[in-house]
Amino acid sequence: MADRKPLISGNWKMNHNHFEAIQMVQKLAYALSQNDYDVVDVSVHPPFTDLRSIQTVLESDDIPIALGAQNCHWEAKGAFTGEVAPGMLAKMNVSVVIVGHSERRELFGESDDEVNRKVKAVLANGMTPIMCCGETLEEREADGAVTKVKLQVLAGLAGLKAEQVAGLVIAYEPIWAIGTGMTATPEDAQEMCSAIRGVVRSKWGAEAAHGVRIQYGGSVKGANAPDLMGQSDIDGALVGGASLDADEFARIIGYRLVG
Numbered sequence: 239m240a241d242r243k244p245l246i247s248g249n250w251k252m253n254h255n256h257f258e259a260i261q262m263v264q265k266l267a268y269a270l271s272q273n274d275y276d277v278v279d280v281s282v283h284p285p286f287t288d289l290r291s292i293q294t295v296l297e298s299d300d301i302p303i304a305l306g307a308q309n310c311h312w313e314a315k316g317a318f319t320g321e322v323a324p325g326m327l328a329k330m331n332v333s334v335v336i337v338g339h340s341e342r343r344e345l346f347g348e349s350d351d352e353v354n355r356k357v358k359a360v361l362a363n364g365m366t367p368i369m370c371c372g373e374t375l376e377e378r379e380a381d382g383a384v385t386k387v388k389l390q391v392l393a394g395l396a397g398l399k400a401e402q403v404a405g406l407v408i409a410y411e412p413i414w415a416i417g418t419g420m421t422a423t424p425e426d427a428q429e430m431c432s433a434i435r436g437v438v439r440s441k442w443g444a445e446a447a448h449g450v451r452i453q454y455g456g457s458v459k460g461a462n463a464p465d466l467m468g469q470s471d472i473d474g475a476l477v478g479g480a481s482l483d484a485d486e487f488a489r490i491i492g493y494r495l496v497g
């Protein structure tokens with residue numbers, strides 16, 4: 239691992255109402271200590287309806303967990319029924335926004351161009367995007383995984399300056415590993431994360447490649463976190479199912495203490 243501080247993020251997807259969310263974050267905070275926050279950045283990404291409640295808990299109890307969102311629109315305001323503007327999130331002290339999750343791409347038809355607009359809008363509002371990429375099982379079996387992921391990275395980050403790329407987060411989430419219990423092997427995950435860093439290096443230069451944090455996501459659990467996090471190009475994890483259990487998520491965050 240280089241000198242990048244790992245970021246471990248809990249993507250709650252469409253789970254937990256605001257009462258459950260408050261309990262969850264209080265339990266998580268109880269399970270973590272300053273020793274964790276010193277070496278790992280932690281973010282939670284609840285549904286939009288929970289954000290204000292979680293913000294209040296984090297700020298009133300001085301909990302150093304970053305508040306995150308799962309999506310946003312790229313426009314600042316307007317006639318976009320059902321959408322949420324990035325400025326609205328920033329106003330609630332949301333600091334990290336997941337953009338282009340494969341569920342958004344596959345289930346809601348989000349295109350690379352839309353992902354790119356969202357990344358730019360998140361940055362323009364002073365927040366950090368987690369730009370997701372990843373291949374399907376068919377693409378992997380056809381040896382197309384690296385090509386697909388490289389193109390997603392180039393398209394999603396198109397038009398950004400090197401210093402912007404250096405400060406953002408890319409999440410590599412193989413679609414076949416999401417919610418299936420089938421994790422990529424640490425070696426396969428490392429190979430793809432290294433390829434992603436290589437694309438960043440060739441397009442935006444060495445400093446951007448050195449700075450950008452690359453998370454792995456897909457069936458991350460307390461038991462497999464140490465091996466995944468031990469890879470030199472993996473700088474954190476984007477956790478779905480296991481982040482809904484405060485104790486299990488705390489085990490992932492404490493990956494360096496296991497074994």
Ligand code: 13P
Pocket residue numbers: 249339411415416417418419455456457458476477478479480
């Ligand atoms: P799981 O951890 O449930 O496989 O989900 C991964 C994910 O999609 C996180 O964004």
